[in-house]
Amino acid sequence: MLIEVFGPGCAKCETLAKNAKLAVEQSGGAHEIVKISDYAAMAARGILSTPALAIDGKLRIQGKAASPDEILKFLQG
Amino acid sequence: MSDHPPCTCAPSNGPTGEKLPGFLRKGGWLCLALPAWVVLYMVIHRISEWIAFGLFGLTPKSHLGEAVAFFFYDVPKVLLLLTLVVFIVTFLQSFISPTKVRDVLSKRGTGLGNALASTFGILTPFCSCSAVPLFIGFLRAGVPLGVTFSFLVAAPMINEVALGMLLAMFGWKIALIYAGTGLAIAFLSGLILGRLRMEAHLEGWVQDALKAPAMGDGEEEEKSTLAERIHLAVQGVKDIVGKVWPFILAGIAVGALIHGYVPESFMAGLLGKKSWYSVPLAVVVGVPLYSNAAGVLPIVEALLGKGAALGSTLAFMMAVIGLSLPETVILRRVMRPKLIATFIGVVALGILLVGYLFNALF
Numbered sequence: 001m002l003i004e005v006f007g008p009g010c011a012k013c014e015t016l017a018k019n020a021k022l023a024v025e026q027s028g029g030a031h032e033i034v035k036i037s038d039y040a041a042m043a044a045r046g047i048l049s050t051p052a053l054a055i056d057g058k059l060r061i062q063g064k065a066a067s068p069d070e071i072l073k074f075l076q077g
Numbered sequence: 078m079s080d081h082p083p084c085t086c087a088p089s090n091g092p093t094g095e096k097l098p099g100f101l102r103k104g105g106w107l108c109l110a111l112p113a114w115v116v117l118y119m120v121i122h123r124i125s126e127w128i129a130f131g132l133f134g135l136t137p138k139s140h141l142g143e144a145v146a147f148f149f150y151d152v153p154k155v156l157l158l159l160t161l162v163v164f165i166v167t168f169l170q171s172f173i174s175p176t177k178v179r180d181v182l183s184k185r186g187t188g189l190g191n192a193l194a195s196t197f198g199i200l201t202p203f204c205s206c207s208a209v210p211l212f213i214g215f216l217r218a219g220v221p222l223g224v225t226f227s228f229l230v231a232a233p234m235i236n237e238v239a240l241g242m243l244l245a246m247f248g249w250k251i252a253l254i255y256a257g258t259g260l261a262i263a264f265l266s267g268l269i270l271g272r273l274r275m276e277a278h279l280e281g282w283v284q285d286a287l288k289a290p291a292m293g294d295g296e297e298e299e300k301s302t303l304a305e306r307i308h309l310a311v312q313g314v315k316d317i318v319g320k321v322w323p324f325i326l327a328g329i330a331v332g333a334l335i336h337g338y339v340p341e342s343f344m345a346g347l348l349g350k351k352s353w354y355s356v357p358l359a360v361v362v363g364v365p366l367y368s369n370a371a372g373v374l375p376i377v378e379a380l381l382g383k384g385a386a387l388g389s390t391l392a393f394m395m396a397v398i399g400l401s402l403p404e405t406v407i408l409r410r411v412m413r414p415k416l417i418a419t420f421i422g423v424v425a426l427g428i429l430l431v432g433y434l435f436n437a438l439f
Contacts, residue, residue, distance in 0.1 A: 042210045
């Protein structure tokens, strides 16, 4: 699955990216993580607060650094 | 492990210990935390005096003694208050999100929209790194520029944590004055900026983004359970207290120096109500100072204690937390210089008026 982490580079965004990586490791699956820091791209996706995380194009988390467990739940569907 | 007395505010069905779901164990921990909090809060004043005058052997009423006692009293006091305030505020915030606010505001025009935007600005979870996506997201959903500005002014200035701390440290009157004048500034600044028709002064890429069709507008929100909200609140306490304590220590150190060393006559001259320049001085000093809202409160406490006028002190506090340079730098990404200068100018003018008004009234 494709995991997109949106954030301009604040501390919370780094935490979310790190947690996404942990979740991918725990899931054991082959998921790709992409970091997006471009404001125009965030605007186009309708993101209102950062950090945000989308899985396979669907926005799942906005405005908080979700824990690895929370992200794992989305990965396992 | 299971011989702990069952806590009265946690449901008592089932044995305590490992079999309980996580949030119930956390619930038990929380209802121990509240009495512990109260006891700690009651003893810190004595402990601070013991540290300053007993342990360090400083003389009461001496400059150094008073400064040290202020420091050791204020550090635990502010941290304790902050913990409680952040817990309550984060819990309440879990009921409101920028997405919901956007949906409400996009259906309102100017006027009522500005009033709602200012009010929502108080409680909506907002950090300055989110300012840009939020700004564009609001505009794209059809929220007028002026209404968006009302929100952008209110969100940092009437910071929910600052408001809770003001209430705890200075009582409801000061908290109400702060919230009321902050709301008025946010409401009027938004109205004025909306009237000026500054849409052409948004950066080009923003104007393009506003024309582009929306590709989906965020996720539909899932309802959180009470346990998740409490978990979020505990997480908020860890995050925020963990992040702002250096600001608090710095703020309290400055406050302690003012408390111990700055003579009242000096403060009354500098920030007193009789000197015409005290309000602009407070704003000019406050804007470049970047501090968390919680860090500025010990300074405010010391200033008021030394006879600084209420209006000047309010102006100082609003300038520090409401107009910050980092946020301006971030907003510069979406606004051309003329718009950002107008934005700062209008808000600064509002702060000046509030300062003069309260110096004249009290």
